Amino acid sequence: MKMKRLAASAAALALLANAVPAAAADDRSPVALWVNGSALTFADASPYEEAGAVLVPVRAAAERLGFRVSFDPGTYAVSLSSSNVDVSFRVGAASATVNGRETAFAPASAVVSNRVFVPLSFFETVLGFETAYRADVKAAEVQGGALDPKALVADILRLLIDGKYQQLSDEWFADEMKAAVPVEALASGWESAAPIAGAFLGVAAVQSAPLDAETLGVEAVAAFERMNFKVSLAINGERQRLVGLLLQPAAAEAEAPDAVVEEEVVVGAGTAYELGGTLTLPAAAEGPVPAVVLVQGSGPSDRNETAGAYTPFRDLAWGLAQQGIAVLRYDKRTYAYGDAFTPEEAAAITVAEESVDDAVAAAELLKRDERIDASQVYVIGHSQGGMLAPRIDAEGGDFAGLVLLAGSPRTLWELIYDQNMAFIEAMDDADPAKRANLDYVEAEYKKAQGVAAMSVEEAKNSTVFGFPAYYFKEMDAFDLPAYVDGLKKPVLVLQGEDDFQVYAEKDFAKYKEIFGERDDVTYKLYPGLNHFFVDYDGPGAGTLGEYNVPGAVSQHVIDDIAAWISKMK
Structure with missing residues (x-):
């Protein structure tokens, strides 16, 4: 009798597989399944992805979540029960009865390799558990409380x-x-x-x-x-x-002020490196408004230029938009695509690809927007972005004016040398690492001085201060002081007095030396403000640790930029 019952069940399942939705073998993409932090293994009938949906063997996953599971081959009904939940559905259906109430799910359940499959969403919409799916690694998760x-x-x-x-x-x-x-x-x-x-x-x-x-x-x-x-x-x-x-x-989460509106945009749409961005506009704007493009400092950076607990570009965007100025900020190319670069691509990247080209594309995006006054588009470059702002302007940005925040007309490798030397000078003389660090920095500095004489191939296969030497070679081929000296547009040069990455006595002073007493160049040095124009005096002050304590760009700086742009109209 028992053998007959088993045979009948097998026959019913075989018929059922032909009568209800089933996946074709060559259309299925296997998926790993996690339940409560543990990976489930399957000898057969593994979870799979098909047509954008993830299908999961219901018995294995539900039992791991603590449900009792039963299947009636006569009615094709599946039942799941726990101490407080009773669920039933018929194979092939796209809804289930949960404690007497009907709940829909999609796609419909199916039988594959003699197992009943339900969509991953079943565990969320029907059973109330959290689910997640990473399509890039083909892995799904159901979180039911065993691992909190x-x-x-x-x-x-x-x-x-x-x-x-x-x-x-x-x-x-x-x-x-x-x-x-x-x-x-x-x-x-x-x-x-x-x-x-x-x-x-x-x-x-x-x-x-x-x-x-x-x-x-x-x-x-x-x-x-x-x-x-x-x-x-x-x-x-x-x-x-x-x-x-x-x-x-x-950085602390925050909601945009009521006085501004924000919308998602794409910088470089249609190119190989499209970048997500945010355009912040005055909510009460009437007619075209002036606008700025924000250009980040060195290294991969998101659109907010997040650094530790700081979001300086978000601060600037919200602060300036509240004063009638639109602001465009966007993810840097090395932030959005850096993980996809091959070692060869990473060694060959230059500031042109990393910053200049995308900033020009951002300016063009603003000038095409009817809500923006195309004759009043400015650039605000911070740190390395400030260094590059004159080059960005000359190579297609064509801005109405430039704001240089903690920038420098010196070479990048000179700045890195100074930063390293300041760190070494702060070390204890008794620390044996001080001598080793000094020797390393001096050797790298000497190497940096010879980058211009390197061939392109040699530069791509060498490093200076941890950077590909080609990065410095390409940047130095464009004479920054000459760009600055040839700039015939209004410029606002701002610097924090407590900045320990870019220096008032060297970099801010160098701008004054180059620009001189021109009527269209304005300078301002802020006592107590650091590299991100944040006022901080607490534990870790004067070190990178101060960036870990939440702080915002000084309102004085935002007001000064807004007032300067308003005078340009």
Whole structure:
């Protein structure tokens, strides 16, 4: 009797597979599945993606979530039950009854290889669990509470805060993590940040999603008294141990003021490097308004020019738009596409591709917008963006005027040399690393002085201060002082007196030397403001640590820029 029943069930399932939606084998793309932080393995009938939807074997996933699952081959009905939820649906249907109420899901359930499959969305819309899917790594997740990401982050932070570094390592670190981050390094890293952070307040904005078929990523924001941290964890699903832990200062979330409106735009639309951007406009604008393009400093940077806990470009955009000036900010090319560059491409990139070309495209985008006064488009360049602003103007930006924030007419490698020397001078003379660092910096400085004489191939295969030498070679081929000297447009030069990256006594003074007493060039030096024009005097002042404490661009700076542009109309 038992054998007959099994045979009948098999026959019913075989017929059912022909009677309800099923995926063609050559159309299915396998997908890894995580449930509560653990990867499920399947000998057959693995989850798959088809036509933009992820289909999951319902029994395996539901049982891992604590449900009892049954299938009636006579009615093709599937039932899931737990202590407080009863769910039923018929195979081939796109709705389920949940505690007596009908709930739709899509696409419809199906049978593949004698297993009942439901869409990943079933677990969210029908069962109420959180789901996520990473299409780039073909990995799906269902989070049902066995692994609580928020509690996990809080537990790890509590061990850090309490100084229980050995316990954190023993309980949570995978072997490879222990080797990469010794307890001593863990302690040193946290104890340097703790005095700046202040008291721990709590964990918020927790998200989790598979990083690949073996690793779950968890991200959260940890709020402290004086700053926030972005916490990133990587958890091995099989071993349930950390294989990655990163704490980075996080800028505070904020909503745009009511006096401004923001819209998403694309800089360089139709090119190989389209960049996401934000156009901020005065909400009460009548007629075309003046506008500015914001150009970031060195390195990969998002549209807000986020640095630690700072978002200076967001501050400028909101502040200027409230005074009637539109602002365009956008993600830098090396931020948006840097991970896709091959080593050869990374070694060959120049400031032309990294900054100049995209800033010109941004200016053109503004000038085509009927809401913008095309004759009143300005550039605000910060740091390296300020250095490059005259070149951007000359190579197609064609701005009505330039605002140089903490810029310099000197070479980039001179600035890097000065920054390194300042760091070395602050070191203890008894520290043996001081001599080694000094020797390294002097050797790199000598190499930088010879970059111009290098061939292109030699420069692409050499580094100076950690940068491809070709980066400096291309930048130095365009004489920055000559660009500045030949600039015949209104210029506003602004500098923070407490800036330890660009120097008032060298760089601000150099602009004054080049421009002289021209009537159309305005200078202003701000006491107490740092490289990002933030006023800060607390733990870590005068070091990179001060950027980790939330702060905003001084309102005085925003007012001065707005007043200067208004006078240009």
